[in-house]
Amino acid sequence: xxxxxxxxxERAITVTVNGVPRETTVPVRRLLSDALRHDLQxxxxxxxxEHGVCGACTVLVDGTPVRSCLVLAxxxxxxxxxxxxxxxxxxxxxxxxxxxxxxxxxxxHALQCGFCTPGFLMTMAAGLEARDRSTDITEDxxxxxxxxxxxxxxxxxxxxxxxxxxxxxxKEAAE
Amino acid sequence: MKPAPFxxxxxxxxxxxxxxxxxxxxKVLAGGQSLLPLLSMRLASPATLVxxxxxxxxxxxxxxxxxxxxxxxxRHVQLLHHAEAARVQPLLARATAxxxxxAIRNRGTTVGSIAHADPSGEMTSVxxxxxxxxxxxxxxxxxxxxxxxxxxxxxxxxxxxxAVVTEAFFPALPPRSGTAFEEVSRRKGDYAVCGxxxxxxxxxxxxxxxxxxxxxxxxxxxxxxxxTDALVGQPAATADWAAAGALARTLVDPDGDLHASAxxxxxxxxxxxERTLARAAQEALVx
Numbered sequence: 525x526x527x528x529x530x531x532x533x534e535r536a537i538t539v540t541v542n543g544v545p546r547e548t549t550v551p552v553r554r555l556l557s558d559a560l561r562h563d564l565q566x567x568x569x570x571x572x573x574e575h576g577v578c579g580a581c582t583v584l585v586d587g588t589p590v591r592s593c594l595v596l597a598x599x600x601x602x603x604x605x606x607x608x609x610x611x612x613x614x615x616x617x618x619x620x621x622x623x624x625x626x627x628x629x630x631x632x633h634a635l636q637c638g639f640c641t642p643g644f645l646m647t648m649a650a651g652l653e654a655r656d657r658s659t660d661i662t663e664d665x666x667x668x669x670x671x672x673x674x675x676x677x678x679x680x681x682x683x684x685x686x687x688x689x690x691x692x693x694x695k696e697a698a699e
Numbered sequence: 700m701k702p703a704p705f706x707x708x709x710x711x712x713x714x715x716x717x718x719x720x721x722x723x724x725x726k727v728l729a730g731g732q733s734l735l736p737l738l739s740m741r742l743a744s745p746a747t748l749v750x751x752x753x754x755x756x757x758x759x760x761x762x763x764x765x766x767x768x769x770x771x772x773x774r775h776v777q778l779l780h781h782a783e784a785a786r787v788q789p790l791l792a793r794a795t796a797x798x799x800x801x802a803i804r805n806r807g808t809t810v811g812s813i814a815h816a817d818p819s820g821e822m823t824s825v826x827x828x829x830x831x832x833x834x835x836x837x838x839x840x841x842x843x844x845x846x847x848x849x850x851x852x853x854x855x856x857x858x859x860x861x862a863v864v865t866e867a868f869f870p871a872l873p874p875r876s877g878t879a880f881e882e883v884s885r886r887k888g889d890y891a892v893c894g895x896x897x898x899x900x901x902x903x904x905x906x907x908x909x910x911x912x913x914x915x916x917x918x919x920x921x922x923x924x925x926x927t928d929a930l931v932g933q934p935a936a937t938a939d940w941a942a943a944g945a946l947a948r949t950l951v952d953p954d955g956d957l958h959a960s961a962x963x964x965x966x967x968x969x970x971x972x973e974r975t976l977a978r979a980a981q982e983a984l985v986x
Contacts, residue, residue: 529708529709529710529711529715529719530708531706531707531708531719531747532706532707532708533704533705533706533707535707551704552705552706552707552748553701553702553703553704553705553707553738555701555702555735555739558701574700574739575700575735575736575739575740576732576735576736576803579800579802582802588805589801589802589805590802590805590806591732591802591803591806593735593739594731594732594735594736594803594806595731595735595806596707596728596731596735596748596750598707598709598750599731599750599752647801647802651801667887668801669801671800671886671887671888672799672800672801672802672803672888673800
């Protein structure tokens, strides 16, 4: 017999963030975006519109991109969250190896003020990892991947260029 | 832009969820992709959120020859990639491809968007066009509610009191029938300025027997318009789709807003009707 579910206003949660189990107690109304920034001090995730339109706060939950402003922190209890801080790999020598999308953003000058960048990086990394890497990326695929994120600086041309470049890097790596 | 304080519970059975929902001001949370913005903007401030994500048995897509049953926790992305569901009712994948962006589709539920009853939602209109129904669980038991009895107004359904919409049923596309779906929006993945979904059925001589259409962001509740009169008996290859578009324009009563005037929406209804009917007929020829 399980205990009846109770209504709570505060909860202790355990979330694996970028591979590290983190425990924190949050008010149940805490958005995941705010929990990452305020409770876990991971300020790489940016909060733009706070209602799901801009995509700046996109993180991966169990490997899938979601808007962290449209998920409650209590809803990711027991799950794995990846933020932009967890995108680069450890190189085993105390440094980091950039993810191909980070490499491509640098190469293609795909950011100016950088506010939207974490959301683009997470969306793009997941989108490119999910696709068939043996094929060249199409313009439709690029539009589908970047279409949900807003950028007010770049005009998107270089972001789309970075997406194609990153797809190429990942295709090469897969060969 | 933070939600007002609320209580939260994540029951592990439907009965428990219904018990919790009996409290004043309790609201169901499933995907949250419409509810969370409402909370953050404080357009809604429920006393309690009953998160149904831990309730077992609500996350499956069941496909039979009769149609597709979609559980309350099925995310849009699952329908988008469900080949078997697309075979039985092709509108499902076509419409879900137009629901927002990948990150929203990964989290948002199809049944939740139906229960939300937003006139700019795709799946409400698809439920209507396919002649579908929803299953509503209450403490007194579960019952099926036809789409026409479900939608009452914008963001309003006929369901009151403690209840969970546990599934939606989309009937199969009949033989010799085809569908198409298209939207015009200001930005990719944004709410449609106008959208159209259509079904065309042909006879054995490939002549039009029936043509029906539904529109997104046009009426206050989903409606199905019969366009058969403009097309009946015409061969699919040469039918006057533009005449059906013209008929559709006279049947709808769109509102104007910041994004599009009523006249522009009516124009789009005509254009999208003509285009989608022609595509649907092509599909009907080979089904």
